[in-house]
Amino acid sequence: MKALKSFLLTFACLLLTPPVLAARPAPSPIPGPRSAPAVVSVPAADRYALRCQERAPERYRSHQGTALWGTKPSWDSSPGTNEKHSVLVSIDVNAVRKTETGVKAVRLEKGRLVAWPQTSQQVAGTVLQGTSGDGKPVEVAICAAEPASDDPELTWYRIEAWNPVAQEWENPCTADGRVPAPRAVAVSGVWDGTGARRDVPGKLTLACENGAISKCVRWGYKPWTERNGKSLVDLHQACTRMARADYCGNGRSHTRDYTVIDMYDGFGVLSPTTQASEDFDPKKITFEAAWAPDGATCISRTRDGKALSSILQECPQRFRASTVDLGEGDRCAVQREGVSPKAALLRNRSHGSP
Incomplete structure (x- = not known):
């Protein structure tokens, strides 16, 4: 079980550096404009x-x-x-x-x-x-x-x-x-x-x-499976938002390369990790957010260390400041307008701001 959880502790690998291009020799100066070579189909x-x-x-x-x-x-x-x-x-x-x-x-x-x-x-x-x-x-x-x-x-x-x-x-x-x-x-x-x-x-x-x-x-959120008679399609979709820290549900990611995250849900697929490993210490991570298929339902802090106000500006009128206690030590600082934070399918914890 310990090996399984070590595998499930996930690296949300996000782009920090541009692709590395192979170096090419500098072309010899040629007078006048040059047209691009034609591609032969x-x-x-x-x-x-x-x-x-x-x-x-x-x-x-x-x-x-x-x-x-x-x-x-x-x-x-x-x-x-x-x-x-x-x-x-x-x-x-x-x-x-x-x-x-x-x-x-x-x-x-x-x-x-x-x-x-x-x-x-x-x-x-x-x-x-x-x-x-x-x-x-x-x-x-x-x-x-x-x-x-x-x-x-x-x-x-x-x-x-x-x-x-x-x-x-x-x-x-x-x-x-x-x-x-x-x-x-x-x-x-x-x-x-x-x-x-x-x-x-x-x-x-x-x-x-x-x-x-x-x-x-x-990670176990297979959309073709069921738990207690309920399809995991929405849980899988909520996971795609969580994996990329897509708080606003607009496709924009808010995380960094190789950030360690721990996820858990109410379906019994995954539970919070309590055992420490080489790259994970449960004592050093804190609650981040609760997730629905269309983004976060409430947020404690951002994964990339930016101020919560930047998320409120990115998707105005979507969240409002409100302290919400979800239990088990998970508390939110902002919550989704018109959506109960406790209706979330998935929650996650991560390390604090880099």
Whole structure:
């Protein structure tokens, strides 16, 4: 149990530094303006033949964690990030672009994809139509399926997406020092840039390992499960807000890289941690906030050390100053207008201001 809780004590990994770009030689001076080189489009037959091959190292890498999906915000190599954007936000389970095994569609069974109409067929090698954050089409190849060793309901997928800028297949998941080759998990629902989730018939999300959607599944908040007859869909969604410290429910994160957090809920999935470990001391953390699917219901303090007044300014008329005692030593300084703090599905504690 101690090992399990050590795994569940989470690092909300948030961008502090821009991506590191490989240095390039300075170009020789050339008089007059220079046009950008034209990108030659690869024919579809050749494109599909290139999927799921061994790849050279990524052109750039960055620490990530503010991102909801865990994917790259764009296909170009420019510095900076956009935690509200993604090169891949959903896939169409009925739009098979290429297959070698006769798969006509895929279906989601708990945390794994199965082929349709013949469930015995392999989904690996299938190319599906996906959509980016700006609504553009993107093709997604499922390269390999890896059943989770600790959860028979969950399967991890090695995926690639067609990069129209570089004209090559590329892992759309953003890597960091802890997970250099991220995989993805299939989750029902589609998320937008504000972090809101909705059910869209025929679509689902391939959430990368370093994103909040995927992390919340790993922490035990699996949206396909139930506790005492209640679905965990809303609890999983509340977790995505909590993981990113999205107090206002607008998709904006308020945390720092590798911040240790402890979460607990009223469903009996997780309880407060009482045992100390190498990177966690329960005596040094304090209550932070209570969470609902659309953001915090009440806040004691911010995770990134900013004044609570900055949150009140970010989402005016959403919170008001009010001391609320939730019990078990959890007290809030501001609470949500028109929402009872005790209606929260999830609470968390963290270290004080950095």
